[in-house]
Amino acid sequence: xxxxxxxxxxxxSRSLMLIGALSVLIGGIGVLRMPDIYSRIHAASLxxxxxxxxxFSGLMLEAGFALATFKLFAIMVFLLLxxxxxxxxxxxxVLESGSVPAAAKLSDGDDFKGETK
Amino acid sequence: MNLYEFLGYYNYWVFAVLLMIGFYxxxxxxxxxxxxxxxxxxxxxxxxxxxxxxxxxxxxxxILKPEMTDLIYSNPLPQVLILTAIVVGVAxxxxxxxxxxxxxxxxxxxxxxxxxxxx
Amino acid sequence: xxxxxxxxxxxxxxxxxxxxxxxxxxxxAVMLLSIFSLLMAANFxxxxxxxxxxxxxxxxxxxxxxxxxxxxxxISGTEKKAPQAGxxxxxxxxxxxxxxxxxxxxxxxxxxxxxAPVHQHVAPxxxxxxxxxxxxxxxxxxxxxxxxxxxxxxxxxxxxAAAIGVLFILDARTGTGPxxxxxxxxxxxxxxxxxxxxxxxxxxxxxxxxxxxxHGEYGPGGGFQAGAIVATAIILYAILEGEKAALRxxxxxxxxxxxxGGALLYGxxxxxxxLMGGDFLDYSVLLPDPVVGRQVGIIIIEAGVGMAVxxxxxxxxxxxxxxxxxxxxxxxx
Numbered sequence: 326x327x328x329x330x331x332x333x334x335x336x337x338s339r340s341l342m343l344i345g346a347l348s349v350l351i352g353g354i355g356v357l358r359m360p361d362i363y364s365r366i367h368a369a370s371l372x373x374x375x376x377x378x379x380x381f382s383g384l385m386l387e388a389g390f391a392l393a394t395f396k397l398f399a400i401m402v403f404l405l406l407x408x409x410x411x412x413x414x415x416x417x418x419v420l421e422s423g424s425v426p427a428a429a430k431l432s433d434g435d436d437f438k439g440e441t442k
Numbered sequence: 443m444n445l446y447e448f449l450g451y452y453n454y455w456v457f458a459v460l461l462m463i464g465f466y467x468x469x470x471x472x473x474x475x476x477x478x479x480x481x482x483x484x485x486x487x488x489x490x491x492x493x494x495x496x497x498x499x500x501x502x503x504x505i506l507k508p509e510m511t512d513l514i515y516s517n518p519l520p521q522v523l524i525l526t527a528i529v530v531g532v533a534x535x536x537x538x539x540x541x542x543x544x545x546x547x548x549x550x551x552x553x554x555x556x557x558x559x560x561x
Numbered sequence: 562x563x564x565x566x567x568x569x570x571x572x573x574x575x576x577x578x579x580x581x582x583x584x585x586x587x588x589x590a591v592m593l594l595s596i597f598s599l600l601m602a603a604n605f606x607x608x609x610x611x612x613x614x615x616x617x618x619x620x621x622x623x624x625x626x627x628x629x630x631x632x633x634x635x636i637s638g639t640e641k642k643a644p645q646a647g648x649x650x651x652x653x654x655x656x657x658x659x660x661x662x663x664x665x666x667x668x669x670x671x672x673x674x675x676x677a678p679v680h681q682h683v684a685p686x687x688x689x690x691x692x693x694x695x696x697x698x699x700x701x702x703x704x705x706x707x708x709x710x711x712x713x714x715x716x717x718x719x720x721x722a723a724a725i726g727v728l729f730i731l732d733a734r735t736g737t738g739p740x741x742x743x744x745x746x747x748x749x750x751x752x753x754x755x756x757x758x759x760x761x762x763x764x765x766x767x768x769x770x771x772x773x774x775x776h777g778e779y780g781p782g783g784g785f786q787a788g789a790i791v792a793t794a795i796i797l798y799a800i801l802e803g804e805k806a807a808l809r810x811x812x813x814x815x816x817x818x819x820x821x822g823g824a825l826l827y828g829x830x831x832x833x834x835x836l837m838g839g840d841f842l843d844y845s846v847l848l849p850d851p852v853v854g855r856q857v858g859i860i861i862i863e864a865g866v867g868m869a870v871x872x873x874x875x876x877x878x879x880x881x882x883x884x885x886x887x888x889x890x891x892x893x894x
Contacts, residue, residue: 403762410758449564450672456571458662462655463578470651475587475633479594482625483578486601489617490574493610498680499673503611505780506691506698514675516609517684518700522709525701526716528616529785529870532625533723536877539632540730543881546636 338386345379352376363426366416373408377401453494460487472554474542478535485531489524496520567607574600591629598622611781612701615773619789624874627796631881695859696852697778705783706859710842713862714827717869721824724873731880752801759801766794774867778856784863788870796878804882813879816872823869827862834858 348371355368381401388394464487467480496517504518546552549560577600581593598621605614670677691703705713774787799807831842838846844858845851 406758407762410755414755447671449568451666451669452568452571453672454666454669455663456575458659458666459575460578461662462659463575463582465658466651466655467582469654470648471582473587475629475636476582476590479581479590479629482594483581483597486597486621489613490601490604493605493608493613494672495677495679496610497608497673498675501609501673503609503781504688504700505611506688506700508692508698515688515700517680518687518704519684520679521610521613521701522704522712524610524613525616525705525783525785526712528613528620530716530719532620532628533720533873535625536628537723537726537730539628540727540880543632543635543884544730552636 334386338383341379341383341386345376345381345383348372348379349376361426362419362424363416366412366419370409370412373412374405377404377408454491457487457491457494460484460490474545474552474554475539478538478542481538482531482535485527489527492520492524563607567604570600570604570607574604587633588630591626591633594629595622595626598625612699612783612786615781615786616789619786619793623793624789624796627793628877628881631878635881635884635886694852695778695855697856699778699780699782701781702777702783702859702863706862707844707855710831710862713866714831714842717824717827717866720869720873721820724820724876727877727880731884756801759797763794763798766797767791770794774863775860777863778859784866785870788867789874791867791871792874792878795875799878799882804879808879808883811875813876816876816879819868819872820876823865823867823872826865826868830858830861830865 352369352371355371356365359365359368378401381397381404385394385397388397461484464480464482464484467483468477471477471480496519498514498516501514501516504515504521506515507513542552545557549557551557574597577593577597581590581597584590584593598617602614602618602622605617687704687708688700691700692698695703695707697703770787770790773782773790774784777783777787795807795811798810830844834843834846835841844855846854847858848854
């Protein structure tokens with residue numbers, strides 16, 4: 326059991342990092358292919374959460390029980406706090422500048438009234 | 443010239459390309475802010491060349507660990523020079539932007555041909 | 562495998578630089594410049610320069626973007642007009658010069674060659690003698706603050722002069738006058754979430770800035786990075802709560818005192834060393850034990866550098882940010 330344990334840790338951390346890299350790639354493709362700025366922001370948020378958690382968990386498993394693990398955890402908490410906040414501020418700024426979401430035009434006839442208080 | 447030497451020269455070729463991209467922005471664009479941005483790219487390319495001179499293969503960052511006597515350290519000297527240069531670069535950039543703001547208030551535009559026509 | 566990663570980072574730099582020059586919208590160009598600085602910091606880290614990567618990330622990707630954006634809001638036109646004819650000559654000159662420089666780089670020694678001339682004379686002296694003469698591990702801080710202390714003194718004076726220059730050009734010494742005073746100063750609209758998260762983060766960023774300042778001798782860090790990080794924390798506070806709140810927290814007189822005090826402190830340490838019998842900026846005469854004397858001298862001048870850089874960056878930010886735009890044609894004022 327103890328001989329196979331490092332192998333399991335290795336395999337787990339590599340697959341987590343691969344999942345993280347794949348979600349960053351999917352987020353990037355989504356940003357390029359989506360039609361509207363709001364859907365692009367939504368696609369990019371995949372990088373904020375899934376990519377961050379998967380990549381940093383893989384790195385923490387690889388580092389073992391060292392000081393670097395705690396530092397990686399602190400960086401991950403920082404990114405998880407500030408990434409979605411920045412996304413919120415960006416979407417708010419886009420709304421304030423007057424861009425109407427594309428999906429709002431598909432509803433039945435009534436216009437989208439943005440909040441401008 | 444084998445593969446590793448070729449890959450080593452790639453740093454310097456990127457430096458040459460970035461230098462000329464920044465220089466092109468300074469001489470060929472007419473907007474003053476674009477010229478300042480091109481100057482910033484030019485500076486960063488010079489920093490890249492200095493820092494790529496300091497790498498020693500198999501080396502590590504120059505923070506000493508005296509109990510391990512067989513470590514090779516990278517050269518600390520270009521890093522000191524570039525540390526100074528980065529901060530001086532941002533200081534001159536701020537000064538340039540202040541002048542551009544005053545030019546805009548005086549003449550109403552920051553395109554080069556408008557400024558040359560107005561004087 | 563790291564070689565492939567390094568090549569990929571370098572190619573990303575070229576692509577970003579091409580996109581910056583190509584685009585016409587100035588806001589897009591400034592955002593891409595911030596990404597360019599971050600990629601450059603990653604490149605510096607791959608090339609084993611940890612201090613320089615920290616400085617480039619803090620100063621280049623952080624403060625430069627803020628200064629550019631605050632200058633762009635004062636300039637009413639953000640779109641660029643079509644360029645003049647004469648681009649053809651510029652393109653030809655640039656291409657020929659690129660080929661000449663690439664031809665010249667074949668004479669350089671291979672990247673990482675330990676026998677290259679740059680690694681021979683002065684650098685081994687610094688690496689071997691830092692631990693005996695100074696007693697701490699970070700060679701870059703030792704060279705910056707003690708072996709080459711004159712250059713750092715000149716740099717502090719340059720930063721000081723730039724801050725004074727910006728304040729005089731924009732006529733912003735006291736913050737009053739015809740060009741100043743926004744009608745009402747407020748932070749972001751719909752500000753609840755960024756205020757909550759940002760208010761949580763500001764004390765931690767300040768703490769990290771102080772950590773970087775005092776641990777500059779044991780790891781990557783030092784006065785410049787610390788000054789930039791502390792200035793970034795206060796700029797974040799100014800963006801969230803409004804500029805008047807930030808000016809109440811750190812008033813202009815304090816900023817002036819920081820800038821002037823930092824530069825004076827550095828020069829004063831040098832003069833005190835002369836009065837104690839050594840040369841200018843020779844810290845070994847400050848205390849009876851020369852190693853501890855050098856450490857004390859380095860701590861004091863790093864504090865001076867941090868104060869000067871923080872004060873200058875904040876003064877420059879306030880000079881740009883509190884200025885009224887001249888032609889008011891957005892509805893956001």
